[in-house]
Amino acid sequence: MALLDYQKDMLRCTRCSCCKFIPISSIAKSWRFAYGCPSITRYNFHSYSGGGKLITALSLLEGRIDYSDQLMDIVYRCTTCGLCNLSCQTGTHMEVLEILFELRAKCFEDGKAPLPAHKPIMESIKSYDNVWMQPRAKRDAWAKDLDVKDINKEKADVLYFVGCTYAYNPKLQKVARDTATILKRAGVDFGILGNKELCCASPAFTIGFKKLFKEYAERNIETFNKLGVSKVVTSCAGCYGLFKAKYPRVGKEMNFEVLHITELLDQLIKEGKVKPAKELPMQVTYHDPCHLGRLSEPSVPSEGKETIVEGTNIQFAKDIPKVLGFNGVFDPPRDVIQSIPGIELVEMERVKEFGWCCGAGGGVKSGYPDFALWTASERIEEAKSTGAEALVTACPWCESNLGDAIEKNQERMKLYSITELILQVI
Ligand code: SF4
Numbered sequence: 001m002a003l004l005d006y007q008k009d010m011l012r013c014t015r016c017s018c019c020k021f022i023p024i025s026s027i028a029k030s031w032r033f034a035y036g037c038p039s040i041t042r043y044n045f046h047s048y049s050g051g052g053k054l055i056t057a058l059s060l061l062e063g064r065i066d067y068s069d070q071l072m073d074i075v076y077r078c079t080t081c082g083l084c085n086l087s088c089q090t091g092t093h094m095e096v097l098e099i100l101f102e103l104r105a106k107c108f109e110d111g112k113a114p115l116p117a118h119k120p121i122m123e124s125i126k127s128y129d130n131v132w133m134q135p136r137a138k139r140d141a142w143a144k145d146l147d148v149k150d151i152n153k154e155k156a157d158v159l160y161f162v163g164c165t166y167a168y169n170p171k172l173q174k175v176a177r178d179t180a181t182i183l184k185r186a187g188v189d190f191g192i193l194g195n196k197e198l199c200c201a202s203p204a205f206t207i208g209f210k211k212l213f214k215e216y217a218e219r220n221i222e223t224f225n226k227l228g229v230s231k232v233v234t235s236c237a238g239c240y241g242l243f244k245a246k247y248p249r250v251g252k253e254m255n256f257e258v259l260h261i262t263e264l265l266d267q268l269i270k271e272g273k274v275k276p277a278k279e280l281p282m283q284v285t286y287h288d289p290c291h292l293g294r295l296s297e298p299s300v301p302s303e304g305k306e307t308i309v310e311g312t313n314i315q316f317a318k319d320i321p322k323v324l325g326f327n328g329v330f331d332p333p334r335d336v337i338q339s340i341p342g343i344e345l346v347e348m349e350r351v352k353e354f355g356w357c358c359g360a361g362g363g364v365k366s367g368y369p370d371f372a373l374w375t376a377s378e379r380i381e382e383a384k385s386t387g388a389e390a391l392v393t394a395c396p397w398c399e400s401n402l403g404d405a406i407e408k409n410q411e412r413m414k415l416y417s418i419t420e421l422i423l424q425v426i
């Protein structure tokens with residue numbers, strides 16, 4: 001698809017502004033936490049909303065505006081969290097997020113992107129197969145002394161795909177180690193790719209570098225198919241969302257099931273293979289990572305129905321992928337948390353498909369760190385409003401950015417990954 005394919009679709013934007021909020025009449029509980037789009041909430045000018053970006057895209061496409069620093073700012077000060085897409089789906093049914101991605105892809109094609117802050121990340125993927133400019137030889141350093149099967153040499157039923165951030169970030173490697181330890185104790189027959197693991201290319205997709213995304217998606221699918229595994233399990237929500245929702249679009253057969261660790265843990269707990277036994281008396285709240293929730297539902301092709309609105313031929317663009325998002329992974333992480341004796345889960349106001357983003361996605365953490373921290377701070381405020389003493393999540397980007405906001409604001413809120421909690425109680 002290209003931005004041009006959405007031209008007629010874009011004309012349907014009624015400028016209703018629903019994309020700025022979670023559904024006011026049915027979901028929102030207070031004005032304090034009714035806003036859903038970090039970009040418009042932070043910058044308070046219509047162009048920064050999903051609908052505003054869409055009008056910007058149409059104007060650029062039709063030659064009524066040209067590239068400028070301000071335009072690039074509007075395009076990239078956006079976490080691509082997809083809340084706008086869900087809120088619009090409840091009314092006008094625009095494919096807002098797809099249009100934002102196509103707008104970014106156009107910026108690439110026209111030589112205006114990547115932004116200086118994103119360039120080293122793209123170069124790092126191309127040179128090192130990871131986003132952290134780290135040597136390939138260090139990719140499996142997290143697994144030292146764990147005696148995990150090397151799936152390149154020994155067959156296994158399940159591939160544990162670790163992802164760049166859990167593999168390389170010293171603050172987060174613990175999550176990979178905890179995950180492997182839990183899987184071993186549960187008797188899961190799994191292995192890792194070690195130094196042969198490649199980036200999933202989620203950052204390339206989100207900032208609009210389609211060619212790089214496609215190359216890595218094809219290489220990863222080929223590898224997974226060749227391994228003959230029945231399941232690919234990730235603990236990174238970014239890898240998971242991409243494997244589930246975007247990899248199927250490259251047109252290669254995928255002969256394996258994709259599971260997030262929270263889905264597998266939920267199954268293992270319900271089958272009695274993982275037994276949370278120790279008491280953890282604590283009130284916690286759960287942050288839905290966008291890529292695990294609303295961004296992980298595979299898209300379906302639109303029917304391309306034509307509609308006449310007040311004499312104008314307005315059309316749902318034909319064959320465009322319709323991104324839904326209401327059926328992401330919302331319940332398994334909650335069930336896993338609630339399986340722990342003594343834990344009480346209290347919900348924030350913006351949850352599940354209408355969850356507030358952590359602020360790290362879409363290249364914002366690297367491109368606009370102040371905006372990333374502001375967005376995370378908003379989430380911490382919401383978490384505090386529940387009275388919970390701890391915030392639990394299941395994504396390296398959320399853990400890193402929410403952790404940074406807690407540290408910067410000197411909050412007392414504790415932060416856990418789900419695997420860390422489970423390992424404490426089994
Ligand atoms: S993008 Fe959708 S929700 Fe936003 S203003 Fe346009 S029609 Fe309304």
Ligand code: SF4
Binds near residue numbers: 037039040048081
């Ligand atoms: S993707 Fe998220 S940050 Fe970007 S415009 Fe939509 S709601 Fe706002």
